[in-house]
Amino acid sequence: MRVSRSLCLLALLALVLVTLPSFTAALCKCKKQTKDIGPCSTKLDVCGCLKSVVKWRYKCSASASGVSADYSWTKSGEGAAKGAIIALFNKLGQPGHCNCQAAPVPFGKCQIPARACFYFASEGNLDKGVASFKATVTGPSGVSTASVEVTGQSDASVAVQTAVKQLLAKDPAIVAKCQSANMFMDEASFDFQLPQSLNMSLPEVDNSMDRFLISASELLAANEQN
Numbered sequence: 001m002r003v004s005r006s007l008c009l010l011a012l013l014a015l016v017l018v019t020l021p022s023f024t025a026a027l028c029k030c031k032k033q034t035k036d037i038g039p040c041s042t043k044l045d046v047c048g049c050l051k052s053v054v055k056w057r058y059k060c061s062a063s064a065s066g067v068s069a070d071y072s073w074t075k076s077g078e079g080a081a082k083g084a085i086i087a088l089f090n091k092l093g094q095p096g097h098c099n100c101q102a103a104p105v106p107f108g109k110c111q112i113p114a115r116a117c118f119y120f121a122s123e124g125n126l127d128k129g130v131a132s133f134k135a136t137v138t139g140p141s142g143v144s145t146a147s148v149e150v151t152g153q154s155d156a157s158v159a160v161q162t163a164v165k166q167l168l169a170k171d172p173a174i175v176a177k178c179q180s181a182n183m184f185m186d187e188a189s190f191d192f193q194l195p196q197s198l199n200m201s202l203p204e205v206d207n208s209m210d211r212f213l214i215s216a217s218e219l220l221a222a223n224e225q226n
Contacts, residue, residue: 031077038118038131040064040098042085046077060084065097082123089119093134101156105164108178110140112164116156135159137167139174146171 028049035042042064051057051073059072062084069091071083092099099118104111118131125131134151137160138144148166153159168174 037064037085037089038099040089040092042088044081044084046081048077049073062088064088065092065099067091067097079123082126086120086123086126092119093117093136103160105137105160107140107164107174110143110174110178112140112167113138114160114163116160118156121152133159135163137163139167139171140178143177144171144174146174 028047030045030047032043032045035044042062045061046058047060048056048058057073057075058077058080059070059074060077060080060083061068061070062081063069067088069084069087071080071087074080074083089099093115094100095102095115097117100115101117102113102115105114106112114135114137116133116135118133120126120130121132132151133153133156134149135153135156136147136149138147144167146167148163148170150159150163150166153162
């Protein structure tokens with residue numbers, strides 16, 4: 001009887017292991033939600049999948065402003081979602097993207113086009129709603145084709161000011177052509193409404209398959225000991 005039970009359990013486990021690759025490919029539970037991150041309506045698709053006999057792993061796709069980013073595989077849905085959000089906001093940054101603001105910087109008789117965009121440098125900063133800023137400035141139309149981008153700033157206006165200074169150093173002729181009396185510029189106004197914290201509701205994944213496999217293996221081990 002014991003031998004027969006052991007053989008049955010072994011056969012059951014063998015069947016599960018043989019069919020596991022195709023079975024696990026379909027065994028994913030997903031949850032879609034939309035999260036407002038500052039001015040960005042961010043779509044999240046978090047999935048938990050059975051990746052091996054007793055291991056669930058998570059992946060997430062995040063999208064906003066027509067741009068998407070994926071992150072996988074992690075031990076939690078929260079980790080996957082945060083990884084995807086960080087990757088997404090590092091990809092965003094073009095004109096019209098939700099995490100950016102554009103404003104001209106007055107300089108002499110010219111206007112220097114400037115764009116500041118926020119992103120998150122780490123998961124810890126994302127949790128606390130602490131953004132970093134990157135800024136892109138280009139030479140005034142008809143005056144210069146030079147452009148500069150700076151990253152890693154803690155303030156949008158500082159990012160733009162730093163970028164403008166680097167632009168003027170890159171193309172000093174801008175000062176003369178814009179008839180500016182000095183190298184200083186008026187401040188452009190940037191007012192980002194950023195999240196103070198990120199509190200996500202994450203999908204619950206049914207791990208009954210985990211319990212089945214563990215119970216079967218434990219039962220087999222106990223039977224062999226007897």
